[in-house]
Amino acid sequence: MGSIVNIALKSIKKAMHDKMFIGVILIFIIILPSLPILLYGDGTAQGHLKLYLTYSLYFIMFFVSITAIFISCMSLNEELEKKQMFLLCTKPVEKWKIVLGFWLGAVLITLILIIAAALINYGGIKWIISRYEPSLSALEMDKIKEQLLSSRKSVYIEQPDIKKIVSAQIADYKKEHKGESFDYQELEKKFKRKIFYETFCVPPRYEKKWTVKGLNNLKTDTVTIKFKYFSSEKPKDATISAEWSFGDPLKARQQNYYLEKSPEIYHSFNIPVSAIDKDGNLLISFTNLDNSYLTVIFPEKNGIEIMFHAGSFFVNFCKSYLLIFCQICVLCAIGVFFSSFLSFPVAVLMSLFMYALGTQATYFLNLLTQSGSSPFEIINTMGNEKLSFLIISQKIIAYMIYAFPHLDAISPVPYITDGRVIEINFLLRSVFIIIFVKSGFFLLTGSLIFNRKEIARVIV
Amino acid sequence: MSNAVVKTHNLTKIFKDFWGRNKVKALDKLSIEINRGEVFGLLGPNGSGKSTTLKLMLGLLFPTKGKVSIFGKPVNNTAIKEKIGFLPEESYLYGYLTAKETLFFYGNLFDISRNQIKKRTPQLLEMVGLGKVGSRPVREFSKGMTRRLGLAQALINDPELIFLDEPTSGLDPIGTKQIKNLITEMKNRGKTILLCSHLLADVEDVCDRIAILYGGKIRVMGKVDELLSKHDSLQLNLPELKPETLKQIKCLIEKTENASNITVEHPKDRLEKFFLKVIEQAVVDKSETAGANVLATEKEIPEIPETTEHNSKTNKKIINDLLNKEN
CATH class of the missing domain: 2.60.120 (Jelly Rolls)
Incomplete structure (x- = not known):
């Protein structure tokens, strides 16, 4: 564990000295606080706040996701490219620990960005409220608090089986x-x-x-x-x-x-x-x-x-950032996985493809399964269908998409912009599936590939 | 029972192209045994397979055929790496870390306590002449200084087996001499060293045995003294003689031995020694330098970090030896 943390901390130190990363943070720090001013909405307090919540969260998610992909792809690749991996691999550290160390480093660096984003985002919300508060009636303020700055549970009408x-x-x-x-x-x-x-x-x-x-x-x-x-x-x-x-x-x-x-x-x-x-x-x-x-x-x-x-907005807001963190964990795992066998540009490209697919995974799955149900459910109802090449290939693709990280399914935007509670069960399930199962799968596969990889380049 | 620390048997490495076709045979059935406490030199022209051999021994490349074992275990065994130190051809260090942070980082990868690393770090930096620049980031170092730091990181775990790839490249003559003395001292402490170098004089000075590679095969392997001794001529070192005495000696040799190929000349000072004399004077004059320390006075010369039960010798003689050895 010590060596994993050691490698991760070194990655953070590297990022802190990296002009590109500092530039990214600066852009982030300039753009994010200006969003409450830029996104004005329909002129009402509710419209302004809703627009800000929606677009700021989408912006943060997109920005940190891209940063996570770049950092995770760069960390392992740069060490290989600059041959610093020679020294690391001749020290008593298992290869899987090296992979995990780079993943943890990328996750922690992005976590710094997420924390900064959360603070700025919350500050933006408070600023918008304070701006409108003097001109709003108590009733209007209550409506905003009830519909946006709240954490509401939902129940639906009982559906027949x-x-x-x-x-x-x-x-x-x-x-x-x-x-x-x-x-x-x-x-x-x-x-x-x-x-x-x-x-x-x-x-x-x-x-x-x-x-x-x-x-x-x-x-x-x-x-x-x-x-x-x-x-x-x-x-x-x-x-x-x-x-x-x-x-x-x-x-x-x-x-x-x-x-x-x-x-x-x-x-x-x-x-x-x-x-x-x-x-x-x-x-x-x-x-x-x-x-x-x-x-x-x-x-x-x-x-x-x-x-x-069913709870406070602040707690829900924190939960939404935990969901963003889950997304980051799996994106970093994808980045490290691809950079364990691909060069930096190809690894970034593949990771971006996975990210794009992940943000639309449910849509693609619905398109393939036509019912929105999981491939497991589809397979159960397959008995009465004629198996054809098309159906089988459709199922295989559906399974593959199902294995991808469904980033859209854990997007906090619909919850926050609608004042809905992020249920603790959903949160824990997301943490388990995204961090432990899906990130674990990519890290394990990446470690196996890295273990079989010749670190030294061919010089004859 | 074999005393071999490093053992290769029929080690073969064939590099393949993108389509998996054989491209180059970098090593061909290489069998070497390096014994405990020995300084072994691997020589050869560019592309002879020296670096490939080293990388195979360190597990950075996988052999196509044959076996490598270190301390009797396969190279992919992580535990054996606790006893290994490696100085690569170029010191692939992190520019954003300071010299101290670098040693801390690599030290923490070993099973060594933090206190021990804290204690050993300044000692090692002092030993390689970087004591005063320990807080400077590595990116500000000259090539020679990074080589010194690279050597310090290779010794952070007090290794039993040390791989040195071109250890003196980029170093000034003082640094080169210091490294050579250090290698000798490590050998005296029972360490096993594998040295790869193009600088034949360095190899000659410190190695017990050498192997010369060409085309991935061993052409010559043996003890340096045995390989380099000339048995068909002699060299006499004498004080300054009168011309008459010299003439008599020459006549005597010509008469009794029937030898005509006799040359008489004054021995020349080596440039290395001359250079060191100049630098010593500069140090005595207390001229300032932003580079690595040049250890001149006995007080300033630190001890090599003591980490085992081996008798720790000091390297305080480094410069003195350097200057007096050939007097």
Whole structure:
């Protein structure tokens, strides 16, 4: 362990004497504090803050990621290029410790950048608030604190187990149509569509009820209802009128609201917690009262969401930087891995490719699997499909992408800009998978390659 | 039981091109044994395979065929590296570290306590003449100074086996002489040294045995004295004689031995010795220098760091020996 730390500390010392790194820090220190001034938004405090939070976090993530890639690729390669590795490899240090030492060094250097970024970013948030605070009413300030500078948990309406229901329905269909041939995939699609309509579509003058569970022991007075819906056609007056009622009248205090809201965008409003029963259940009833007789369709995911306060913004902010740190750990591991067998420019190029792929991994995976589910789930449903070269190659690519670090899945931006809590379970799982499993995989492979590498260049 | 510290058996290294085809046979069935306490010199022209041999012995290259063992173990064994010191052809040091930090960094890679490293660092710096510039970054050092520091890092763990690749390259005559004396002293302390050098005079002065390589093969191997002795002529060292006496001696030799090939001349001072005399005077005059220390007076000459039970000899005679040896 001593030699790993020793090599890592030496890397930090090198960075502190590196003009390029100092230049990078200077650029960072100049650009980041100027972002609250440059990103003005729509002129409102909320708009300004939201824009700043979004773009500052994206900027920081991009900047530290690129720095991490360059530093990690450079550290090992430079030692090999300048033959300083000759001395290191003739000392009693195992090769895997050298690889780990360079990785740790790159991680620690980038960590310095992350800490500096976090401090400047938090300072920027405070500056924006202090700028608007005197001109804002208490109500407006509360709204900002509630929607942006908060840490809210979410629960969603209880969804039917579509897979189970569909397979049961297919089994029933098979029994009824014995001996008949049918297209499995087409039938599955048909049943899925049916369940979706039954659950998420509300025809005109119809009422649909959903239950939301898990709202026990809330320490707030209100919860936020966030929703979005679509209409079968474009409404004449751009809005759809509906009656919302919250709470089971037999178990809690029912709250009724008549709202006229436009489709396709998110809306939110608060309801008192008295609408929630003792068991932590909230009954939601939606009646479509639209005058144009349009059907309202809620999205399958995130159509109706109940959000409630669950911690401080500061803690959430710190967690978001821990997620950025996870990204950095795996990027440094990728950089060290590639530089264990490739030259500096090629290693940087490959690492950048992996980074680009990582930031879009979920999208690519969805594209390949078409359902957003993991390849493991796809394989389970493969039994009824005909295996072809195309499907097999699709699965292999899907597995490969699945093994890549899903940087988009651990991006803190959606959490921070929406005031959502970064759950501790999610955080720990990310730390475990990204740092220990995926970074570990790259470091282990890099160490094995480096161990088989001839350190001295051929001179004859 | 073999006394060999380094042993190679049929060591062969073939360098291949990008497509895996054999390109150059750098070493061809090299078999060497270097014994404990011996100073072994590896000589040869450029591309003869000296550096390749050294790199194979240090595990920086992998052999195509054959075996290398150090202290009876394969070179990839990390434990044996605790007993090895290596000074590469160029001192590949970190420019941003100071001389002290450099020794600390390399010292911490060994199984040595921090206190011991702290104690040994100034002693080693003093020994190689960098005591006064220990806090200066290495990038400000001259080539000779980095060579000295490179040597200090090779000795930080008090190694039993020391690989020195061109140890005197870039050094001034004083530094060269200091290094040669240091090698002799290390040999006296029972260390085994493998020396690679182009400077044949250096090798001649310090090596017990040498091997001359050409085309990756050993052409000659043996003891330096045996290889260099001329058995068909003699050399007499006499005080200044009168011309008559000299004439008589010549006549006597010509008559009795029937030898006609007799030359008589005054011995010349070596340039090395002359140079050292000039520098000694400069030190006595207390002329200032930003470079490495030149140890002139007995008080200033430090001791080689004592780390084993071996009798620690001082190198206080370095300059005095240097100046008086041939008087």
